[in-house]
Amino acid sequence: MSGFINSTHFVWTEPSSYLATLKQTTTIQPLFNIFLTVPFGIYLRYFFKTSFKQTLLLSFTLSLFFELTQLSGLYGIYPRPYRLFDVDDLLLNTSGGLLGFYLQPLVTFFLPTRESLDQATYARGQKVGYFRRLLALVVDYCILGVITFIIALIWRLLKLPAIHSEILQYCLATGVYFLIIPILWRGKTLGKALLQLQIVADHHPRWAIFWRQLLLFFIVIPSFQLWRVTLDAAVASGQQHFDVYLFIIGLSLLPPLLFTGNFLLSWVTKRPQLFYEKLTHTRVISSIHPTQQP
Incomplete structure (x- = not known):
């Protein structure tokens, strides 16, 4: 807290300093690190009904994933890290998930319950x-194309007669x-x-x-x-x-x-x-x- 006060224009007794403080990078960055995972915490409790400990663990895991991604240069895509591993960001992101956990009842008060969503999804399904x-037929024909290719390859490797081979391969692949x-x-x-x-x-x-x-x-x-x-x-x-x-x-x-x-x-x-x-x-x-x- 003392570091925050010393590095910003914030003065308790001067309300005019509040807006200037909010515009500073030292304020914006921590706030956005918290707000980043607030929806995640809300979603976990609303849709998956996670407990406080589960939300804490999952929020920490998500934040750790962010930091490891930055530290590894997107897992080897870049030759070197483009950002450092920041423990403060790890704590702030985890805090944002927990804040979302506590805000969930307020935010989702006007939303339908998970049970009603499941019932509506089942009715549509x-x-x-x-x-x-x-769409199922398109998927089937894509798979059938692979099967037909394999049959044609085996047909050629075994040096089977080429007379009407396309018709026979179609009948064989489609029949199976x-x-x-x-x-x-x-x-x-x-x-x-x-x-x-x-x-x-x-x-x-x-x-x-x-x-x-x-x-x-x-x-x-x-x-x-x-x-x-x-x-x-x-x-x-x-x-x-x-x-x-x-x-x-x-x-x-x-x-x-x-x-x-x-x-x-x-x-x-x-x-x-x-x-x-x-x-x-x-x-x-x-x-x-x-x-x-x-």
């Missing part, structure tokens, strides 16, 4: 929309990932597990999941590529049998158009069950379960 399903894994894993793939989704069936779940996945990944999705393949064949043939190819292109466009129409209708009516799910009596549900409240 039970709703399975198309965006969530599409989208047929076998969901059957063995109770309607889940890695993407669905990550997004907490699950395929369920009304009757004979394994067979129903098998037929659902077979319709989707071996008929519906490939149909979006069929018209392009037919168009390439028509261009390559020139004028020969052009009318026949044109008819086949029209037929190949029919499944994607029907699927798109079915999707739009389902999206507008807010009934996220597409035709291949209705045929197989399956649906996608949320696998999120209510957690036990602390």
Whole structure:
């Protein structure tokens, strides 16, 4: 305290010195070191319901992380430290966390409780929309791409026949990932597990999941590529049998158009069950379960 008074313009008996003192670096730096971790202390007690000792330990650990980061030059990114290890900062940051602990009831008085937040989150998690399903599908296809690459690499190393190898590799990778894994894993793939989704069936779940996945990944999705393949064949043939190819292109466009129409209708009516799910009596549900409240 004496060091603070001697290094600032602060005089108890002169209120005019208060504002000047607040503007000085020797005042601003300690205050900001305290305010830096006040939200951390509030958050720990509000969301995780930590005790005083737990808040003290976690605030000290966070402050120690700051100081070690500065001392190590961001853990070796820089050749030397850009700041010194300051014990005062360590104490001030820890004090800020404890101050936040005591301020939490006042600050969060008008905020919803942790229990109500959990209930609202669970209610939202039970709703399975198309965006969530599409995101799971994107994750699955990223993983499938890695699996396909591995299969293609093994295919080449074993010097297997290259005739229709792409089709065989697709069938092998897709069959393993989208047929076998969901059957063995109770309607889940890695993407669905990550997004907490699950395929369920009304009757004979394994067979129903098998037929659902077979319709989707071996008929519906490939149909979006069929018209392009037919168009390439028509261009390559020139004028020969052009009318026949044109008819086949029209037929190949029919499944994607029907699927798109079915999707739009389902999206507008807010009934996220597409035709291949209705045929197989399956649906996608949320696998999120209510957690036990602390």
